[in-house]
Amino acid sequence: MDIKTLLLALALGNLSLCAALFFFEQDARRAGQAARSHATWAWAKQCQALAWTLLYFRGVLPDFLTIPFANAVLFAGFALDASALWEQAGRRVWRSHLLPALGAAVGLYAGAWLLQVPAGGRIAIGAVASSLFFLAGAAALGRGWRHASALRRYLVLATLVCVLAVLARGLGSLLPEGVSWINPLAMQALGMGALYWMMVSSAFGYLLLARQREQGELARLEVVDALTDVPNRRGFYQALTPWIALARRPGTPTALIVLNLDQFKRVNDNYGHPAGDMVLKAMVGVCKKQLRDSDQMGRLGGAEFAILLPRTSQEDAEMVAERIRNAVAALPVKAEKAIINMTASLGVTTIRAEDSTVSLFKRADEALHSPQLDTSEVMKL
Known part of the structure; x- marks a missing residue:
């Protein structure tokens, strides 16, 4: 050529x-x-x-x-x-x-x-x-x-x-x-x-x-929530699975926190979904500042989130949950039509040797909704 x-x-x-x-x-x-x-x-x-x-x-x-x-x-x-x-x-x-x-x-x-x-x-x-x-x-x-x-x-x-x-x-x-x-x-x-x-x-x-x-x-x-950039339910479950398996071995326990924003539906109804999205992103940002690099936060759906705390005892996890609750309450979100104050409810538990994903989240949800439960095992904030 x-x-x-x-x-x-x-x-x-x-x-x-x-x-x-x-x-x-x-x-x-x-x-x-x-x-x-x-x-x-x-x-x-x-x-x-x-x-x-x-x-x-x-x-x-x-x-x-x-x-x-x-x-x-x-x-x-x-x-x-x-x-x-x-x-x-x-x-x-x-x-x-x-x-x-x-x-x-x-x-x-x-x-x-x-x-x-x-x-x-x-x-x-x-x-x-x-x-x-x-x-x-x-x-x-x-x-x-x-x-x-x-x-x-x-x-x-x-x-x-x-x-x-x-x-x-x-x-x-x-x-x-x-x-x-x-x-x-x-x-x-x-x-x-x-x-x-x-x-x-x-x-x-x-x-x-x-x-x-x-x-x-x-x-x-497929495993990350597009809005908040944290793992979605599928991604969080994937991260959680090996820690459930490790719970069968003796050692420092691993804790789980379930977090739900209070009255979040009213935010969407009164100020629109864009304002609700701003609230969710602001809440995730606040939570990440209270967590270690090894901790993992995920969005389960709607305004419900879960936080995995590897090698963390029940007492330490309760302290983390309290810090998160105070930080969320102390950060108003400036939306287009209003300043929105947030509060959050949190349930804390640790992974047991006999736990499956279902039993673990069931106990955490009970902590979230039943404040009368024994706080040595679970806690409602």
Whole structure:
């Protein structure tokens, strides 16, 4: 495959990605899905498509468009590619890091062109600049390497191989003419082939990573309450199960607190569900401040929550429950139409060797609703 054909393949490949993303976003809007259009990645593909198209028409269009301008747009596409990966990793580094680097790369290349630096020098500058942007994307993919998925690890390794090929192409262009063991056409093909591989790998890799992340979020929402960001009933039961099994062994007991916000239905009825949501989130925030990192809070449903206190005696759990009750009562919630004061009822018990989930929560609920029960076992606040 000759170089012109590779340039055309790069241009058409990026154009097809732009078209596919455009129609995907149209379907997503009609389906009412969340507005996550991967705009940075889309801009990256558009820049690369334009740049490769201009490079393909070199010799037909003016040199200003097909050399400095086309390479500047190409650098922008590579920088936006890296930025999209960092955004996917949860950090926005475009303005603080990649934008200055892009400005330096474009300025250096344009200056070399204006000063009529030989083509080999410009190629070397372009190769180093492109490699730096590729490495920035690889750094985003490589975060948390020990726990990274196989897909992320593959993309990092593939990027590093492409960087080596692009650098070899760029540095090889600086060698003096007539070096017998270097075939200029082969080196050019190596660099262009690496960029083509980079385009395909980054395109499918980014889309697969986005899908992987969405699937992970769906899996998380199966065990996490979306409103309060604590485990839901299913997630809390999963966390509780091993502690019930450990209760059969001698040692420090594990306590359970069941918490219910008093008169919560009136909040929804009088001030609306948004105000009720604010109350629930504020209450969870207050409770977390009273708990250790090892403690686990979960939402069982409505305004009912449970708190798992590993290796905590009945007496210590009662002290924690009292702190939570006072903290909840001391924090008014500012809603749109009123200031809402909260109170909470709590039931405390410890896990026994013979307990199942049913018997444990039955005893905690009895503590919650029956203040006359023996407080050495359970407590009503």
